[in-house]
Amino acid sequence: MVTIIKKEKLLKYLVSPAVIYSILAGVLPVIYAFRNSLFNINIRYPMRTLKMIGFDNYINIIQTSRFQAALKNSLLFSVEGTLGALILGFAIALYLYYYVRPYPLVLTFLSTLLVVPVLAGKVTNAYMWKLLYNPVLGIINHIIRGLGFGTVEFLSNSNLAMHSIVFTDIWQWSGFIALFLYAGLASLPEEFFEEARVIGASFFQTMRYVIIPNLKGLFLAVFLLKFMISLRSFGLIKVMTGGGPGVSTETVDMYLTWLAVEGRGALSRASAGAIIMLVITIIVFTLIIKMYQGQKEGGK
Amino acid sequence: MSILEAKDITTTFEKGKVVANDNVNLNIEDGEFFVLLGPSGCGKSTFLRSVAGLETPDSGVMKLKGEDILDKEPAERDVAMMFQKVTLYPNMNVYDNIAFPLKIKGVDKDTIEKEVNKVLDFTQIPEKKHSNVNNLSGGEAQRAMIARVLVQDPQLFLLDEPFSSLDHQLRVHMRKEILKIHKKTGVTILFVTHNQEEAMRLGERIGIMNNGKVEQVGTPKEILKEPKNKFVAQFIGHPQINFIEGEMNTKEDKMYLQIDSKNYGPLEKSEMKEIPESKEITLGIRPEKLKIEKGKVEGENKFISEIDLVEDTGTDVYINFNFGDASLQAEVPETEEWEMGEEITFSFEKRDLILFDESGDRIK
Amino acid sequence: MDKKVKKLFQGKVSSLLLLLLGGLLFAFIFLPIYYIVTMSIKSQAHVLSGEFSLFFFEVSFDAWKETLTSESIWNGMWGSIKTASISTVLAVAIGTLAAYGFSRYSFKRDDDLLFFILTQRMLPPIAIFLPYTLIWRSLDMVGDWYNLIVPYVLISIPITVWLMHAYIDNIPIEYEESAVVEGCSQFEAFWRIVLPNALPGLIMTAMFNFALLWNEIFFALFFRNRTLPVEVSAGLQYAEITPWPSLSAQGVFLMVIPATFAFYLQKRIRELPITF
Numbered sequence: 001m002v003t004i005i006k007k008e009k010l011l012k013y014l015v016s017p018a019v020i021y022s023i024l025a026g027v028l029p030v031i032y033a034f035r036n037s038l039f040n041i042n043i044r045y046p047m048r049t050l051k052m053i054g055f056d057n058y059i060n061i062i063q064t065s066r067f068q069a070a071l072k073n074s075l076l077f078s079v080e081g082t083l084g085a086l087i088l089g090f091a092i093a094l095y096l097y098y099y100v101r102p103y104p105l106v107l108t109f110l111s112t113l114l115v116v117p118v119l120a121g122k123v124t125n126a127y128m129w130k131l132l133y134n135p136v137l138g139i140i141n142h143i144i145r146g147l148g149f150g151t152v153e154f155l156s157n158s159n160l161a162m163h164s165i166v167f168t169d170i171w172q173w174s175g176f177i178a179l180f181l182y183a184g185l186a187s188l189p190e191e192f193f194e195e196a197r198v199i200g201a202s203f204f205q206t207m208r209y210v211i212i213p214n215l216k217g218l219f220l221a222v223f224l225l226k227f228m229i230s231l232r233s234f235g236l237i238k239v240m241t242g243g244g245p246g247v248s249t250e251t252v253d254m255y256l257t258w259l260a261v262e263g264r265g266a267l268s269r270a271s272a273g274a275i276i277m278l279v280i281t282i283i284v285f286t287l288i289i290k291m292y293q294g295q296k297e298g299g300k
Numbered sequence: 301m302s303i304l305e306a307k308d309i310t311t312t313f314e315k316g317k318v319v320a321n322d323n324v325n326l327n328i329e330d331g332e333f334f335v336l337l338g339p340s341g342c343g344k345s346t347f348l349r350s351v352a353g354l355e356t357p358d359s360g361v362m363k364l365k366g367e368d369i370l371d372k373e374p375a376e377r378d379v380a381m382m383f384q385k386v387t388l389y390p391n392m393n394v395y396d397n398i399a400f401p402l403k404i405k406g407v408d409k410d411t412i413e414k415e416v417n418k419v420l421d422f423t424q425i426p427e428k429k430h431s432n433v434n435n436l437s438g439g440e441a442q443r444a445m446i447a448r449v450l451v452q453d454p455q456l457f458l459l460d461e462p463f464s465s466l467d468h469q470l471r472v473h474m475r476k477e478i479l480k481i482h483k484k485t486g487v488t489i490l491f492v493t494h495n496q497e498e499a500m501r502l503g504e505r506i507g508i509m510n511n512g513k514v515e516q517v518g519t520p521k522e523i524l525k526e527p528k529n530k531f532v533a534q535f536i537g538h539p540q541i542n543f544i545e546g547e548m549n550t551k552e553d554k555m556y557l558q559i560d561s562k563n564y565g566p567l568e569k570s571e572m573k574e575i576p577e578s579k580e581i582t583l584g585i586r587p588e589k590l591k592i593e594k595g596k597v598e599g600e601n602k603f604i605s606e607i608d609l610v611e612d613t614g615t616d617v618y619i620n621f622n623f624g625d626a627s628l629q630a631e632v633p634e635t636e637e638w639e640m641g642e643e644i645t646f647s648f649e650k651r652d653l654i655l656f657d658e659s660g661d662r663i664k
Numbered sequence: 665m666d667k668k669v670k671k672l673f674q675g676k677v678s679s680l681l682l683l684l685l686g687g688l689l690f691a692f693i694f695l696p697i698y699y700i701v702t703m704s705i706k707s708q709a710h711v712l713s714g715e716f717s718l719f720f721f722e723v724s725f726d727a728w729k730e731t732l733t734s735e736s737i738w739n740g741m742w743g744s745i746k747t748a749s750i751s752t753v754l755a756v757a758i759g760t761l762a763a764y765g766f767s768r769y770s771f772k773r774d775d776d777l778l779f780f781i782l783t784q785r786m787l788p789p790i791a792i793f794l795p796y797t798l799i800w801r802s803l804d805m806v807g808d809w810y811n812l813i814v815p816y817v818l819i820s821i822p823i824t825v826w827l828m829h830a831y832i833d834n835i836p837i838e839y840e841e842s843a844v845v846e847g848c849s850q851f852e853a854f855w856r857i858v859l860p861n862a863l864p865g866l867i868m869t870a871m872f873n874f875a876l877l878w879n880e881i882f883f884a885l886f887f888r889n890r891t892l893p894v895e896v897s898a899g900l901q902y903a904e905i906t907p908w909p910s911l912s913a914q915g916v917f918l919m920v921i922p923a924t925f926a927f928y929l930q931k932r933i934r935e936l937p938i939t940f
Binding site for chain 1: 682685686689690692693694695696697699700703711716718758759761762764765766769777780781783784785786787788789790791792794795796798799814815817818821825875878879880881882886893896897900908911912914915916918919922923925926927929930931933934935936937938
């Protein structure tokens with residue numbers, strides 16, 4: 001990095017708004033939330049004497065089976081959704097790069113279409129797919145019935161529901177991710193591909209030895225980005241199934257909000273749950289990044 | 301038999317608007333180090349890539365060891381290619397990188413080990429076998445790239461300006477390396493460059509290209525001493541050749557060259573292999589062949605001028621001066637002092653002259 | 665000759681397959697959108713009758729009439745426009761400055777600071793929404809539309825920094841250096857040279873942030889703010905029989921504005937400068 005003018009002061013002005021804002025708007029509320037989690041605040045009984053109960057809330061919530069189920073759902077949604085979108089996105093990116101690139105108009109057309117689901121947003125997409133999955137009105141069931149099978153209850157079957165929602169999420173994001181990965185492919189020097197051609201590497205060998213290793217950083221960045229977004233599955237699921245049938249599609253953020261506001265108003269316990277999620281997220285994030293950095297430097 | 305035979309290769313781009321290769325005819329002999337030289341955009345890279353199979357000519361015939369290859373995929377042709385960019389795979393160590401082409405072809409592990417080690421010794425980097433590719437120095441990376449090409453044991457080794465992005469020292473070093481390797485293995489090499497010094501040093505034979513056409517093919521000496529036309533003459537040789545425009549006059553049996561109202565000659569008709577048709581002639585003479593004397597010296601075939609600029613590179617001294625419309629450069633001994641504005645007399649031997657008509661040359 | 669024919673045939677078959685794949689891809693993305701759009705111009709009666717049709721149906725604009733005359737929908741629209749635009753402008757301003765700082769200067773622990781800013785995106789909204797609600801309550805600001813701007817800017821800064829960081833890195837520092845030598849102050853160099861060059865990146869980041877905020881529903885819902893997604897999702901709650909055309913119309917209405925960014929965004933994303 002080059003410094004044009006060695007004015008450390010200027011630097012502080014540049015970065016500090018972002019940092020200060022993040023501290024004020026992000027860190028302080030979290031600290032406040034943490035503080036809350038150590039008490040027994042309940043929204044319904046704001047006048048009740050506050051008792052400092054230490055980490056009881058944490059122990060309590062971890063042992064709650066509904067929380068555990070919600071945690072499982074959150075993880076399922078995040079991991080399945082992210083991997084699915086990444087793999088499908090990569091396949092689409094390869095298709096675009098190898099076969100559509102010579103036709104710029106088609107490329108532009110398809111790319112524009114691919115971005116729309118993300119821009120459409122969770123509510124619209126939730127409506128869209130609720131409609132598509134609908135037993136009576138949905139296209140999918142229509143086709144399934146046409147093929148001779150019985151109607152599938154995508155969103156009312158507790159075993160199927162979560163996966164149906166994950167598929168919607170994959171649908172939403174794979175096109176968008178495909179474009180990012182396409183950018184990565186396009187930035188690989190042409191010589192890499194030419195060399196592979198001359199040597200005689202097949203498509204899969206080229207993918208395995210040339211493309212994937214060189215794009216590892218990009219894959220990681222996209223994975224983390226999507227993963228973080230997945231953890232906020234609230235809007236999508238709330239509209240699609242409301243958490244049901246029963247609580248089979250309830251994720252952690254849904255459970256915690258219910259806990260804090262609707263159910264029993266156990267604000268402190270919900271705060272504890274939120275802090276737990278935050279810690280888990282940061283740990284996973286850091287671990288993955290450290291792993292990647294380690295690999296980058298150490299080589300084999 | 302020639303390793304590579306290319307007949308009437310024509311390649312165009314953008315629906316015929318750009319003619320990259322225009323009826324190119326080239327033969328490369330077994331074990332030869334052939335250099336394809338030319339300015340940017342002359343079509344040399346296009347030709348090389350056509351040999352590799354990365355470009356498809358519109359028409360023509362290309363045979364590798366007697367077999368037609370234009371129909372074949374790059375992988376099916378028995379060629380290996382080295383690019384200007386470093387294309388080592390960053391996730392593998394050196395050994396795996398070099399073994400890669402063999403692995404693709406399905407060679408068994410033991411043979412791979414033998415071949416890779418052989419080639420590692422050859423390029424003198426056996427100790428780097430297990431290093432990650434990111435930790436190699438520039439020179440080591442170049443050698444690893446060469447090793448990867450060598451291990452494929454190709455009929456023809458294609459290099460596309462491989463050293464153009466290296467700093468000068470490394471570049472000079474790599475030239476020596478590639479010459480050594482060529483000597484040791486005897487592999488046939490087709491080397492593309494725009495650097496004429498590199499071509500002269502490396503090539504056993506050089507093919508000069510311009511605007512899609514092959515201007516001349518020959519040994520470095522041939523090209524230097526007997527350039528086919530003005531383009532070749534001024535592209536080759538450092539510093540650049542001097543051109544003086546003049547006219548050919550015939551007086552009885554002898555011919556005189558008239559430059560700037562002074563006559564040079566006589567040239568015996570018998571000394572000429574061809575009689576020029578046109579009166580307008582360009583004289584070509586290389587800077588090192590100009591004889592310079594200080595001051596004004598009278599005499600036949602001696603011309604007077606004034607020094608315009610003195611260039612002292614530390615090892616050589618060049619003076620620039622004008623004669624008529626021409627701007628000339630001559631090499632002078634550094635043992636003497638030369639000053640701007642000094643009067644000098646220049647002359648040259650008949651045998652050092654290269655004459656050109658409107659396009660080609662005539663041998664003297 | 666034989667070989668040539670074989671290749672030609674292989675070429676035709678494989679290009680047919682590829683065309684098919686392309687068609688599948690197109691259908692995959694397009695069909696759901698097409699379906700909701702057509703649903704929005706069907707009549708409730710048609711829906712109740714249980715008939716399924718993709719192309720041939722009676723067109724009815726009832727759902728759209730209802731949507732476009734609904735006061736709550738327009739209020740929501742206005743609310744969304746206000747909050748999303750103001751938040752985007754603020755976030756892009758703060759984030760771009762920070763990105764410039766990170767890009768041009770290296771300083772102690774700059775990696776850590778960057779990491780810190782990026783992690784703001786990871787905060788579970790539930791963790792911070794509760795404290796926010798409590799603060800708004802104590803300040804008697806519940807339900808005021810500008811409440812949303814605070815968390816919205818917070819979560820938009822990380823993406824802005826990430827994207828602009830990449831863009832600014834790609835602007836050669838030599839431009840600023842020559843400007844400074846010619847007499848510009850550092851700030852002028854930033855304003856006159858870096859920003860104009862980073863404009864495509866800025867627009868892209870702004871669009872991206874705007875779209876994400878436009879669709880944001882969690883904070884809006886729990887702060888009891890009236891933004892469009894909130895209003896649209898509310899439609900689900902009241903009816904016994906789901907009014908699909910009506911909901912579809914609202915859904916399409918919701919996505920219209922962000923969808924206009926699609927053309928510009930796709931080009932920018934595809935041409936992102938990715939370095940290794």
